[in-house]
Amino acid sequence: MAAAIPRRVAILVVSVLVASIVVFAFMAVLPGDPAQVALGINATPELLARTRADFGLDRPLVEQYLSWMGGVLQGDFGRSYVTGEAIGPQLVDRLGVTLWLVGSGMLVAVVLAVPFGALAAVWHRRFGGTAISGLSQVGVAVPAFLAGILLVQVFAVQLRWLPSGGWTPPNQDAGEFVRGLILPALSLGLVQGAVLTRYVRSAVLDTLGQDYLRTARSKGLRPYPALMRHGMRNAAVPVVTVLGLQLTTLLIGAVVVERVFVLPGLGSMLLDSVSARDLLAVQGIVLVLVVAVLVVNFVVDLLYVVIDPRLRTAR
Amino acid sequence: MKVRISAALALLLVVSACSAGSTASVSSGPDTLAVGFTAEPANFDFTRTDGTAIPQALLYNVYEGLVKLDGSGKIVPLLARSWTVSEDRRTYDFRLQPGVTFSNGAPFTADDVKFSIDRVKTDWTISIKSKMDVVDHVEVVDPLHARVVLKKPSNGWLFDMTGRVGAMFSPTGVADLAGKPVGTGPYEVQSRRRGDSIVLAANPAYWGRKPVYRTVILKYIKDPTALNNALLSNGIDVIAQITAPDSIPQFENDNRFTVLQGTTNGEVVLSFNGAKAPFNDVRVRRALTLAIDRKALLDTAWAGRGTVLGSMVPPTDPWYEDLAGYYPHDQVQAKTLLAEAGQTNLSIRLRVANLPYATAAAQVVASDLADIGVRVTIEPLDFPAVWLKQVFTDHDFDASIVQHVEARDITTFGNPKYYWGYDNPRVKQLISDADAGTPEQQVADMREAARTITADAAADWLFLYPNVVVAKKKVTGLAANQVSESFDLTGLG
Numbered sequence: 001m002a003a004a005i006p007r008r009v010a011i012l013v014v015s016v017l018v019a020s021i022v023v024f025a026f027m028a029v030l031p032g033d034p035a036q037v038a039l040g041i042n043a044t045p046e047l048l049a050r051t052r053a054d055f056g057l058d059r060p061l062v063e064q065y066l067s068w069m070g071g072v073l074q075g076d077f078g079r080s081y082v083t084g085e086a087i088g089p090q091l092v093d094r095l096g097v098t099l100w101l102v103g104s105g106m107l108v109a110v111v112l113a114v115p116f117g118a119l120a121a122v123w124h125r126r127f128g129g130t131a132i133s134g135l136s137q138v139g140v141a142v143p144a145f146l147a148g149i150l151l152v153q154v155f156a157v158q159l160r161w162l163p164s165g166g167w168t169p170p171n172q173d174a175g176e177f178v179r180g181l182i183l184p185a186l187s188l189g190l191v192q193g194a195v196l197t198r199y200v201r202s203a204v205l206d207t208l209g210q211d212y213l214r215t216a217r218s219k220g221l222r223p224y225p226a227l228m229r230h231g232m233r234n235a236a237v238p239v240v241t242v243l244g245l246q247l248t249t250l251l252i253g254a255v256v257v258e259r260v261f262v263l264p265g266l267g268s269m270l271l272d273s274v275s276a277r278d279l280l281a282v283q284g285i286v287l288v289l290v291v292a293v294l295v296v297n298f299v300v301d302l303l304y305v306v307i308d309p310r311l312r313t314a315r
Numbered sequence: 316m317k318v319r320i321s322a323a324l325a326l327l328l329v330v331s332a333c334s335a336g337s338t339a340s341v342s343s344g345p346d347t348l349a350v351g352f353t354a355e356p357a358n359f360d361f362t363r364t365d366g367t368a369i370p371q372a373l374l375y376n377v378y379e380g381l382v383k384l385d386g387s388g389k390i391v392p393l394l395a396r397s398w399t400v401s402e403d404r405r406t407y408d409f410r411l412q413p414g415v416t417f418s419n420g421a422p423f424t425a426d427d428v429k430f431s432i433d434r435v436k437t438d439w440t441i442s443i444k445s446k447m448d449v450v451d452h453v454e455v456v457d458p459l460h461a462r463v464v465l466k467k468p469s470n471g472w473l474f475d476m477t478g479r480v481g482a483m484f485s486p487t488g489v490a491d492l493a494g495k496p497v498g499t500g501p502y503e504v505q506s507r508r509r510g511d512s513i514v515l516a517a518n519p520a521y522w523g524r525k526p527v528y529r530t531v532i533l534k535y536i537k538d539p540t541a542l543n544n545a546l547l548s549n550g551i552d553v554i555a556q557i558t559a560p561d562s563i564p565q566f567e568n569d570n571r572f573t574v575l576q577g578t579t580n581g582e583v584v585l586s587f588n589g590a591k592a593p594f595n596d597v598r599v600r601r602a603l604t605l606a607i608d609r610k611a612l613l614d615t616a617w618a619g620r621g622t623v624l625g626s627m628v629p630p631t632d633p634w635y636e637d638l639a640g641y642y643p644h645d646q647v648q649a650k651t652l653l654a655e656a657g658q659t660n661l662s663i664r665l666r667v668a669n670l671p672y673a674t675a676a677a678q679v680v681a682s683d684l685a686d687i688g689v690r691v692t693i694e695p696l697d698f699p700a701v702w703l704k705q706v707f708t709d710h711d712f713d714a715s716i717v718q719h720v721e722a723r724d725i726t727t728f729g730n731p732k733y734y735w736g737y738d739n740p741r742v743k744q745l746i747s748d749a750d751a752g753t754p755e756q757q758v759a760d761m762r763e764a765a766r767t768i769t770a771d772a773a774a775d776w777l778f779l780y781p782n783v784v785v786a787k788k789k790v791t792g793l794a795a796n797q798v799s800e801s802f803d804l805t806g807l808g
Binding site (some may be wrong): 032033037038039044047143166259261269 | 355365540700
């Protein structure tokens with residue numbers, strides 16, 4: 001295991017480098033001139049040229065890339081073409097919002113999926129199990145943004161119980177913060193929860209067929225307690241894998257959900273920066289997202305070992 | 316496992332605490348108002364960043380000029396109590412309001428007038444600064460008397476002074492314009508949360524009438540549906556301008572809200588590339604103009620709201636006249652003109668901004684032109700980035716549709732290098748005479764210029780974008796027309 005960590009870190013570094021080059025190349029070929037967008041209509045050619053020089057856009061692409069990457073490695077993501085502000089602190093600020101969103105979405109998903117998935121497995125021959133499976137099937141088919149729009153219509157526009165969007169930082173007003181996070185977290189979490197329920201169900205079904213559970217049952221334990229005491233740890237391995245994969249989907253889902261709920265996270269910053277051709281900001285955001293995904297995978301790999309002691313000696 | 320979860324939570328708290336400095340307060344109370352907008356300012360410095368979002372938030376509210384535009388488009392006093400214009404129309408004497416201070420405590424005097432006007436030429440970088448080129452010099456006669464001498468007479472200059480270029484700054488308040496604006500207005504910027512909101516707080520030392528709302532939260536919500544939902548669910552009190560016409564009836568049918576409809580300066584223009592064939596032939600331009608049913612187009616593109624225009628002049632300008640009937644919808648005449656011009660087999664590339672009103676209008680244009688045998692290929696371009704580059708700068712288009720929002724932008728027809736490639740020395744002359752003449756002559760010459768570009772079918776003015784404001788019933792004093800660059804909060808009750 002200890003030997004695997006440097007290898008994973010190396011993969012992580014190379015992946016980040018490749019991603020940074022790809023992102024940079026995409027930005028370079030995107031039509032539209034950042035200087036022109038920043039200056040707006042009626043900008044004179046002289047001013048355009050000066051601004052392009054200020055932004056460093058007149059330098060060779062390789063040089064632009066190297067100076068950007070050099071800055072990033074020292075924690076300097078550059079200054080936004082549009083706002084003139086340093087991008088790094090913005091990224092931290094926006095990442096905070098996105099992490100809350102993804103974290104709470106994940107929480108909703110797990111809280112729903114683990115008991116319902118397990119129940120669906122235990123009851124797999126009964127009506128309850130079929131009902132849960134059916135419902136999760138429906139949930140899988142609903143995109144997060146649609147769930148969001150429906151939730152807003154019901155709980156914000158019609159009933160006016162919860163805000164339709166907007167963001168209150170937790171250290172400013174904890175109550176408002178929670179109220180504002182409920183609908184976005186539900187719209188992300190319900191859909192992910194439905195997906196996860198199906199994986200939990202099949203993992204638990206698999207576990208239920210194992211010899212050691214049969215042993216536990218033969219000692220007089222009822223199915224659900226037997227499962228909880230002896231089976232869940234084993235069922236957790238495939239579920240954690242899926243959870244890791246889903247975190248990635250959640251990050252992407254968060255981009256859309258942030259738009260629906262007007263949350264100032266990385267996703268909405270990304271969309272705004274793309275349309276404003278704020279190239280340095282886009283590069284910074286994508287880099288952060290790529291690193292986040294890779295780190296999640298890394299952590300999932302580590303978690304296998306924590307959950308399943310048998311894997312500790314496997315490699 | 317518990318340890319890990321709390322570690323994760325602690326990390327989240329740390330990350331969110333990092334943003335505490337830029338936190339926007341959104342506590343609501345009777346003296347707090349939340350207004351929803353679609354376009355967020357990139358920063359607070361409109362001397363170096365173009366676009367309408369910054370002046371919309373700050374002009375008249377945080378920054379004030381010597382003069383301002385009222386809701387009907389009239390120039391009225393603000394920091395200048397009164398002004399006189401010399402016989403030769405080159406010298407303006409402004410008498411200033413006494414007892415005015417900037418939000419940093421510095422007093423406002425004629426020195427600041429000189430500083431601000433001079434600074435447009437020296438420090439501003441956006442192209443709008445050229446509006447100050449006509450100024451020869453500024454004299455400080457006494458602390459409450461500033462004299463501006465122009466190189467040549469210009470009516471346009473005083474009008475421009477109602478906008479961004481006329482904003483008054485203090486030499487002690489320009490160190491961090493992008494982050495910390497310092498003006499003489501009734502509000503100060505209290506905080507901002509990028510991607511979310513800007514909070515304005517009433518300036519306790521304001522010289523004029525104290526604003527009714529102590530706190531105004533400007534909420535930025537790009538998606539029109541989310542913006543509407545915010546009003547419907549009490550998240551905001553006002554929508555500054557509706558961009559999705561289909562949503563208006565739901566507010567009109569709900570007695571919690573007031574719906575105001577007025578005009579803007581935003582002409583939605585079907586432009587022709589007049590510098591190249593076949594659009595350098597007036598018969599072709601007229602034919603296309605005759606072929607398009609603008610009333611029907613307005614119904615489709617903006618639910619029939621807005622004003623059908625016949626030239627580049629909105630009704631709030633003093634020289635407006637109704638030219639909407641100049642080219643009645645007449646397909647027979649259109650076909651005849653095309654035949655005369657030898658263009659019976661015409662195909663054009665219509666490259667439009669990818670904005671809802673423009674793509675909707677493009678469909679109607681394409682279908683109307685198909686009726687007279689013109690094939691139209693619609694190409695939506697990412698706005699602003701791609702449209703600005705390809706259509707506006709490179710002139711790579713046959714026809715385009717975009718909204719022109721600047722005030723009195725009819726003057727662009729006097730510039731042959733502008734993207735519509737229209738070159739008529741007579742129009743150029745009229746526009747320049749109008750600027751130099753008496754107000755009466757200005758009106759006469761501008762009318763003549765407007766009629767000439769209409770007769771030349773220099774473009775097809777499809778419609779004037781409407782200003783639709785929706786507010787909770789308790790909010791009063793909102794202006795129906797959006798004619799200045801500011802979303803003026805000062806008259807709210």
